Amino acid sequence: MGELVPRYEGRCWKFPANIPTDALVKSRYVFDPMDEIVKHVLEDYNPRFPLEVQPGDIVVAGHHFGQSSGRAIAAKALKATGIGCVVSNAFSRTFFRNCFEIGLPSLEIPDATDIVEDGDHLVVDIAQGFFRNETSGVERHVAPASPFLLRMLAAGGLINLTQSDPDWASTANT
Amino acid sequence: MGKTFAVKALERASGVTGLVPGQIVDAYPALYMSHTATWRCIKTWERMGEPELFDKDRIAMVMDHISPAQTSKIAGDHRLSREFRDKMGIKHFFDVNAGIAHVVLMEHGLVKPGDLIIGTDSHSTIYGALGALGTGVGFSEITAAWVTGKLWMKVPQSMKVIVQGPLPEGVYPKDVMLKLIGDLTADGATYYSVEFHGSWVESLSTSERMTLCNLAMEAGAKNAFVPPDAETMRYLAEHGVDLDTVEPLVSDPDAVFDRVIELDGTALEPQIAVPHNVDNVVPISQVVGTKVDQVFIGSCANAKYDDLAIAARYLKGNRIADGVRLVVTPASADIMAKAAADGIVTTLIQAGALITNPGCGACAGSGGAMADGEVTLSTANRNFRGRMGSYESSIYLSSPAVAAASAITGVITDPSRVLAPV
Numbered sequence: 001m002g003e004l005v006p007r008y009e010g011r012c013w014k015f016p017a018n019i020p021t022d023a024l025v026k027s028r029y030v031f032d033p034m035d036e037i038v039k040h041v042l043e044d045y046n047p048r049f050p051l052e053v054q055p056g057d058i059v060v061a062g063h064h065f066g067q068s069s070g071r072a073i074a075a076k077a078l079k080a081t082g083i084g085c086v087v088s089n090a091f092s093r094t095f096f097r098n099c100f101e102i103g104l105p106s107l108e109i110p111d112a113t114d115i116v117e118d119g120d121h122l123v124v125d126i127a128q129g130f131f132r133n134e135t136s137g138v139e140r141h142v143a144p145a146s147p148f149l150l151r152m153l154a155a156g157g158l159i160n161l162t163q164s165d166p167d168w169a170s171t172a173n174t
Numbered sequence: 175m176g177k178t179f180a181v182k183a184l185e186r187a188s189g190v191t192g193l194v195p196g197q198i199v200d201a202y203p204a205l206y207m208s209h210t211a212t213w214r215c216i217k218t219w220e221r222m223g224e225p226e227l228f229d230k231d232r233i234a235m236v237m238d239h240i241s242p243a244q245t246s247k248i249a250g251d252h253r254l255s256r257e258f259r260d261k262m263g264i265k266h267f268f269d270v271n272a273g274i275a276h277v278v279l280m281e282h283g284l285v286k287p288g289d290l291i292i293g294t295d296s297h298s299t300i301y302g303a304l305g306a307l308g309t310g311v312g313f314s315e316i317t318a319a320w321v322t323g324k325l326w327m328k329v330p331q332s333m334k335v336i337v338q339g340p341l342p343e344g345v346y347p348k349d350v351m352l353k354l355i356g357d358l359t360a361d362g363a364t365y366y367s368v369e370f371h372g373s374w375v376e377s378l379s380t381s382e383r384m385t386l387c388n389l390a391m392e393a394g395a396k397n398a399f400v401p402p403d404a405e406t407m408r409y410l411a412e413h414g415v416d417l418d419t420v421e422p423l424v425s426d427p428d429a430v431f432d433r434v435i436e437l438d439g440t441a442l443e444p445q446i447a448v449p450h451n452v453d454n455v456v457p458i459s460q461v462v463g464t465k466v467d468q469v470f471i472g473s474c475a476n477a478k479y480d481d482l483a484i485a486a487r488y489l490k491g492n493r494i495a496d497g498v499r500l501v502v503t504p505a506s507a508d509i510m511a512k513a514a515a516d517g518i519v520t521t522l523i524q525a526g527a528l529i530t531n532p533g534c535g536a537c538a539g540s541g542g543a544m545a546d547g548e549v550t551l552s553t554a555n556r557n558f559r560g561r562m563g564s565y566e567s568s569i570y571l572s573s574p575a576v577a578a579a580s581a582i583t584g585v586i587t588d589p590s591r592v593l594a595p596v
Contacts, residue, residue, distance in 0.1 A: 018361070063361060063364075064360070064361035064364065064394075067360065067361060067394075068558070070296065070310075070312065072312065090361070090364060090365075092361065092364060092394065093364060093365050093394065093396055094296070094310070094312075096328075096365075097311070097312065097315070098312070100326075101312065101314065101315070143196055146197070146198035148198055148200070148326060149198055149326070152326075157314070158314060158315060158318045158326075159218060159222065159314050159317065159318060162222070162318050162321060162322055163222055163223075
């Protein structure tokens with residue numbers, strides 16, 4: 001099981017509300033290799049994003065992020081861009097589950113898009129539920145991700161966790 | 175402070191008390207449903223090394239989305255599922271002749287009040303019609319539940335929807351839900367447990383409550399819920415459930431609802447979801463006269479017995495318009511048999527309907543495709559672009575009454591103009 005460092009620091013890429021999974025992976029790229037898919041992630045919203053995103057950058061998107069199809073490849077593609085984590089005012093339910101299923105750290109901040117601008121420098125700690133915009137100094141404290149979900153992230157998803165850690169049954173409800 | 179239904183149901187399924195919304199908990203569902211894509215779950219289970227199953231009697235499989243098989247690939251998927259059934263002794267297995275999973279499970283007494291039920295289908299919210307907590311999950315999540323018996327759940331906030339009735343003639347639960355989805359928008363209830371309350375809701379049949387709970391998903395709900403009552407017990411007893419084993423859960427009178435919405439149905443017009451989003455809802459008067467090429471009466475939202483009976487009421491003695499295809503896909507084999515015995519099937523055929531085998535049918539893209547530029551009026555729950563054939567076609571959503579009336583005229587029609595109030 002890999003070590004999870006639940007703290008991320010990087011450039012903010014800001015996106016609007018209601019972005020569907022189709023904008024993360026368009027239907028016509030769904031069956032392409034990931035190194036091709038990743039060239040087109042969110043390009044309709046910001047063509048610079050897939051070209052310029054750097055490892056550890058942080059995506060901040062408005063509410064209902066990841067709506068529409070529950071396809072897990074959408075979260076995989078966003079992770080494959082190299083971002084450290086994704087923050088949204090509110091995720092669609094299936095996208096939220098898929099983030100943990102495939103190992104993409106995520107955090108909900110109810111007013112996230114009100115307190116960042118594209119290009120700001122952000123610090124996010126999902127284990128502490130801590131968010132800080134280093135550019136503006138604005139901070140938020142929210143409920144941290146549960147220890148169970150953090151372990152699932154570190155394991156790389158639910159099936160891996162089930163296989164790698166036979167004792168996990170005793171841990172989630174503590 | 176009182177507890178909501180969702181908190182109580184997850185406390186029961188997890189064995190953990192004092193849950194609060196937002197908390198993550200491992201819960202043990204009473205039933206894990208997988209549909210036509212059961213083969214995906216089996217393949218994952220094989221990759222895991224075919225571990226022992228937690229409780230094979232909590233596994234339910236229904237071959238509903240593509241039935242009968244249209245390709246040899248799908249026939250192979252079905253065969254893999256049957257082989258798994260035989261090898262592992264899965265008793266709740268329903269083959270291609272059974273109908274739509276959600277309706278089939280309720281008809282076979284597998285859904286009980288207070289149960290947590292997970293399914294590989296977003297419309298698993300429908301189980302709230304019998305007072306259960308039903309919610310959609312992924313294929314690998316179902317596989318994990320087969321093996322470990324449990325799945326992580328986030329405790330939802332709750333929303334109370336109070337509907338004032340009675341509804342005008344020609345207006346049905348589907349119209350109430352389309353109005354609600356239009357008002358809330360497609361994410362207005364995201365991650366909420368949506369409870370339906372009020373004297374109108376209490377007056378509904380279990381079948382009508384299924385329409386409410388099914389469509390709550392289109393506003394983003396995690397689950398939906400109608401408080402179980404005498405009607406619930408009647409349905410359960412009729413479908414073979416031992417009522418002594420039933421322990422319903424309801425929200426406490428002082429439970430905290432994060433949102434309360436009141437919807438006045440007494441002056442509601444029929445509602446239509448226009449292309450290409452379910453929350454793109456208008457009163458029928460704004461789209462009356464829109465030409466339709468195909469009318470589809472089907473899906474887990476609106477192809478139950480009462481839906482077919484309503485359609486037959488409008489179609490009896492009438493003939494569908496020239497150039498219109500009317501496709502009727504009963505939700506289940508039991509519903510189809512009852513509709514056949516009561517003469518409803520004959521009425522629909524005489525009006526010009528094409529009756530297909532029970533199942534998901536055209537709603538899931540199995541038959542009933544459209545060519546470029548065509549329009550379907552559908553009683554289903556989704557109208558996303560390209561869902562029924564061409565990307566250049568359009569889907570409108572309505573009640574079965576609007577669908578039947580529009581099949582007769584060939585254009586979107588207010589049903590009250592086809593049949594005088596009785």
